[in-house]
Amino acid sequence: MSADQTVPAPIDQESMTRAQKAMLALSNEVATQLAEDHGVCVRPLAMRRIDQSSGRVDVVPVPCGSTREDQCRPCAEKARRLRMVQCREGWHLDNEPIAKPADPTAAQKELMAVRADLHVAYTDARAQGDEAECEEIRETVAELDQELRALGVRGRLAPLDPGPQTVRRSTRRRQDAPNLPRRPVEDRTVGRVFGGKYRPSTFLTLTLDSYGRVDKHGAALDPESYDYRRAARDAIHFPKLLDRFWQNTRRCVGWDVQYFGTVEPQKRGAPHFHAAIRGTVPRSELRAITAATYHQVWWPAHDEIVYSGDRLPRWDNHHKAFVDPDTRAPLPTWDEATDPDALATPAHTVVFGPQVHVKGILGGSEEAGRHIGYLTKYLTKSVGQVAGLDESATSRQREHARRLAAELAITPCSPRCPIWLLYGIEPKGARPGTTPGHCKGKAHKPEHLGIAGRRVLVSRKWSNKSLSDHRAERTAFVRQLLDRAGVAPAYAVDDGPFEWETTKPGDTDVPPRTVLLLHAISQRSRWRADYDAAVLATTDAPSDDLSATGPGDATEDRHAA
Incomplete structure (x- = not known):
């Protein structure tokens, strides 16, 4: 012990009062x-x-x-540092991180050939109605699949019963969306070299559109005119919009763009996206891609609530479905409500806002380290904490968050969301225990502000x-x-x-x-x-x-x- 450090005097707790002991x-x-x-x-x-x-x-x-510092600070900080390394290792690579997959072996091809014959035999047995033969083939194929996995075969194996095909809608672009150039995508993930030795990368920030004027704390100045409905729907479908953005980016620039990104809420509660992109993409192209990117939600219309209060759909054991509480008629199923003939227009369309921030970053520089820290800065905090919804929040902020949460509570988050029952539609996978209007998804919880997906999004070929x-x-x-x-x-x-x-x-x-x-x-x-x-x-x-x-x-x- 150093000379300037003093030993604290011992405390006699027996002579202390109860109030003193409490301190x-x-x-x-x-x-x-x-x-x-x-x-x-x-x-x-x-x-x-x-x-x-x-x-x-x-x-x-x-x-x-845990990844939340309010739950466990050491574990959250450990997870954040691990994400920082993941970002750093894949951002400024100068060689391809993906190795060529191994060639199929003779044993793998032999088992796959046997599986092909069993597929044909299963189809014939199904046509003849021989259920015993079908069950025997299913058991044999399950054993073959285990052997294929043991031999090192990855990926999804073709099922014997493929089930109903997913409805494919036209990919024709909207007439009001700008056209983008479409180039063949090269099989490379690294960017170009400038000056014979510099291989810079990109830092990108994307935001959603405006829903109304807000103050410096992100609260609506006029809550009555603020579009909370569009804000709630945009937040729920934001991940789909990001997927479409990267698809458009790769088709436009002509190479397999890789990214490490984080989704964070703004003060107004809307999600925005920060991304480290390997290689450089011209600012004009990124802005054009952002303006031309949209996501159409082909869901049934859910603007007017049909059932509320005590008048809610009920499960009917006779029909094995939810029925109207008055007429006892079964509600339309999800497949019936989403039939292409029944949906003339999408229920919602998500687009980005006009603000697009693009910056070039050199690898190994101090600036690159600062941006990695900025990308991972808020990963240890909850969505509500990042948006400023804590003890210091103003009354206007709390009212703004309450209105957004109220809209999220009646906005379906997926085809299986029980909130669809409020709009007179039976969701996918409905069961007797399904409670109309009550969904356990994170999107409906006030502290998540509709951001229910993963906070960190990493492309598959980022660092392998x-x-x-x-x-x-x-x-x-x-x-x-x-x-x-x-x-x-x-x-x-x-x-x-x-x-x-x-x-x-x-x-x-x-x-x-x-x-x-x-x-x-x-x-x-x-x-x-x-x-x-x-x-x-x-x-x-x-x-x-x-x-x-x-x-x-x-x-x-x-x-x-």
């Missing part, structure tokens, strides 16, 4: 704060680990894996790595460093094989949460000491910033994954 720190809070300081999950899951070789059973803390691959790289990095330095871990766990079981409330062998926290803190301290010793013993060891999740997190993945 003291709780032991659980001390343990939780200490866990946050060490980067340890503050609400670990108690898992039972069974060593299959020795039979030893241990109850160990496993990180909760999943998040699990990035975690495995960090684990391999720590193991190699320890082996190279000759450091024997002070807290080592055999590699199993292990069998994992979830614990249940009331299990006598499960320690309290505080005990799990203390064990995890001690474990992290030992892992950190091992890593620091390995770094000191290895002169050419990489710096800490090369680890996606930090050295402690990587070793944690090794033992807790």
Whole structure:
């Protein structure tokens, strides 16, 4: 202890009043704060680990894996740093990340040929009405599929019963939409080189259209004229609009554009999209693509509510469907309501707003690091927190959010949404337990503001790595460093094989949460000491910033994954 540090005087709690004791720190809070300081999950899951070789059973803390800092700050920050590495590794690549798939083997082709013969036999048996033969063929095909998977065949295998075909609507562009050039898409994902050595990339921001004037906090100045209905529908169908944007982009620029993007709410509650694009696309082309991109929602009209209050559709066991509460007539099914002859126009059309922000970024620059941090800045916060709906929100903000949530509560989010029953349409998959007007989807929850999909959108050929691959790289990095330095871990766990079981409330062998926290803190301290010793013993060891999740997190993945 340094000279300027003083030892706090001991506290005599026996002589303190009850009010004075209430001001003291709780032991659980001390343990939780200490866990946050060490980067340890503050609400670990108690898992039972069974060593299959020795039979030893241990109850160990496993990180909760939350991405919300209001639930678990260490796990949320760990997930954010992992996303930062995922973004950085795929943004400024100068070579193609995708390897060529392996050629089919003779065994794979032989099994696929047998499967083809079984398809023909199944079709003939169905035509003759031989259900016993069909069932036998189905069992044989299921066994063949398992063998094909074991031989390394990926992708969806053709089903014996394909089912009804999806209704295909015309892809002809709207007359009021600008035309886009259509070029053959080259099989490349990297951008062009400028000056013989510079290969810049792009940072893009897209927003939705305006629904009315708002103040500096994003609240509507005139709630009566603000178009909450269009705002709610645009938020729900925003992911489809983004999919169409990337389709148009690839067809227009002529190469397989790859991106890493995040969906965040603006203060007004509308979603907007930030994306890191590999390679450069001219600003004029991106603005033209944005203006020409739209998504048509071919759903039944849902402008006027038919049933409300106590007058709601009821399930009828005789018809096996929902019926009108007065006439007892079955409601139109989803297939009947979406018949192409019944839908002359789309129920809604989503478009982007006029604001398009495009900026060129050089790889390895300080500016690139700042934009990666900006992309992942709000991933640890909920949608409502990002939009400013917290304790500091104004009354106008709360009223604005309430009106938007009220519109989202009566806006269907999918063909299976029970809210369709309010409009007199039976949704897909309706059952007796379906409650009319009550959907459990995130889109209808006020704190999500209609943003129900994934917050991080990554194209398939971004880095050719999943998040699990990035975690495995960090684990391999720590193991190699320890082996190279000759450091024997002070807290080592055999590699199993292990069998994992979830614990249940009331299990006598499960320690309290505080005990799990203390064990995890001690474990992290030992892992950190091992890593620091390995770094000191290895002169050419990489710096800490090369680890996606930090050295402690990587070793944690090794033992807790």
